[in-house]
Amino acid sequence: MTATKGLEGIVATQSSISSIIDDKLTYVGYSIDELTENASFEEVVYLLWNQELPNKEQLEEIRNDLRNNMEIPQALIDHLHSYDLTKVHPMAALRTAISFLGVLDEEADNQEANARKRKAIRLQAQVATIVAAFSRIRKGQEPVKPRKDLNYAANFLYMLNNKLPEDIEVEAIDKALVLHADHELNASTFTARVCVATLSDIYSGVTSAIGALKGPLHGGANEQVMAMLSEIGEEDNAIPYIKKKLENKEKIMGMGHRVYRTGDPRAKHLQEMSKQLTKLTGNEHYYKMSVEIEEYIKKEKGLPANVDFYSASVYDSLGIDHDLFTPIFAVSRMSGWIAHILEQFANNRLIRPRAEYIGPELREFVSIEKR
Numbered sequence: 001m002t003a004t005k006g007l008e009g010i011v012a013t014q015s016s017i018s019s020i021i022d023d024k025l026t027y028v029g030y031s032i033d034e035l036t037e038n039a040s041f042e043e044v045v046y047l048l049w050n051q052e053l054p055n056k057e058q059l060e061e062i063r064n065d066l067r068n069n070m071e072i073p074q075a076l077i078d079h080l081h082s083y084d085l086t087k088v089h090p091m092a093a094l095r096t097a098i099s100f101l102g103v104l105d106e107e108a109d110n111q112e113a114n115a116r117k118r119k120a121i122r123l124q125a126q127v128a129t130i131v132a133a134f135s136r137i138r139k140g141q142e143p144v145k146p147r148k149d150l151n152y153a154a155n156f157l158y159m160l161n162n163k164l165p166e167d168i169e170v171e172a173i174d175k176a177l178v179l180h181a182d183h184e185l186n187a188s189t190f191t192a193r194v195c196v197a198t199l200s201d202i203y204s205g206v207t208s209a210i211g212a213l214k215g216p217l218h219g220g221a222n223e224q225v226m227a228m229l230s231e232i233g234e235e236d237n238a239i240p241y242i243k244k245k246l247e248n249k250e251k252i253m254g255m256g257h258r259v260y261r262t263g264d265p266r267a268k269h270l271q272e273m274s275k276q277l278t279k280l281t282g283n284e285h286y287y288k289m290s291v292e293i294e295e296y297i298k299k300e301k302g303l304p305a306n307v308d309f310y311s312a313s314v315y316d317s318l319g320i321d322h323d324l325f326t327p328i329f330a331v332s333r334m335s336g337w338i339a340h341i342l343e344q345f346a347n348n349r350l351i352r353p354r355a356e357y358i359g360p361e362l363r364e365f366v367s368i369e370k371r
Helices: 030-037 041-050 056-068 074-079 091-106 111-139 152-161 165-180 185-197 200-211 220-232 235-247 265-279 284-301 308-317 324-344
Strands: 018-022 026-027
Touching: 026 041, 030 041, 030 074, 030 165, 030 200, 030 265, 041 056, 041 111, 041 152, 041 165, 041 324, 056 152, 074 091, 074 111, 091 111, 091 200, 091 220, 091 265, 091 324, 111 200, 111 265, 111 324, 152 165, 165 265, 165 308, 165 324, 185 324, 200 324, 220 235, 220 284, 220 324, 235 284, 265 284, 265 308, 284 308, 308 324
Parallel strands: none
Antiparallel strands: 018 026
């Protein structure tokens, strides 16, 4: 047996949920470009969970199911009030909150198919409410209850800011949710599948996935991109800043991707939203800096931007706190995690790989007196 570092190039399972072939991303066979331009996030959720796009009645049903399940239990709100959220990483709070939901859910260990679907709806609906409630509670504000007349993206922004969002803001978040919904067998998704392959419950699977997404090499990149843009400050500083980073052999976050060679197909959609929103909010320098940096890195290192690079300036233009960028990723990726968890349950085998041993050869035990 020979190990492959980071499991690169290893095919670990079969899946019909999403694919990355020749640098083209699809969800259940549909191009990410077509879905981003034409489908709502709710349609994509239905697609990932059911392998088909919904008709009008099915779309209305899943929209209603999500709206009707968005309120989180008071016990969870009390839990969020119980510790100082200003000193807690938002992903740590989200990880704990999702686990807490599993404690409160009487169906948590019910493995019947219909129970799994009900839990899937509750998790997808309530993850957005948890992130919004966390954001408000740590600022000394009361959580805002979701509205029954708003779609998923609009409800999230409404609960976050306690005001109705503009159409372009809803469009931006909806597109971001679609683009981040699934990405084949990424680190957090693989973590979720490994967890539930033991026949653990869906809450454990999602909690495990959030723990993996918390890492800066997976979900935290867009937050670090925004920190970099803020540190650069002005357009004239962009290239000298990047040159110095490269001279010091420091990683430029948001550039390149392990599974893409010619570029991340998701990036261009968020680049366009960044262009529109930064101009609208008077922060166009962030967009211009981003373009300059991407062009320079492509020229010097051959690395184009990935989805995280432009999502940073999009979220910043929406007035979202920078440390909430990764939790928003989790709000979207919940749909993909659940799709993979349901697929794993449907055709399960315990995931148990082997390791290439590189330690000492067989040795004789030496008693404590002779050591």
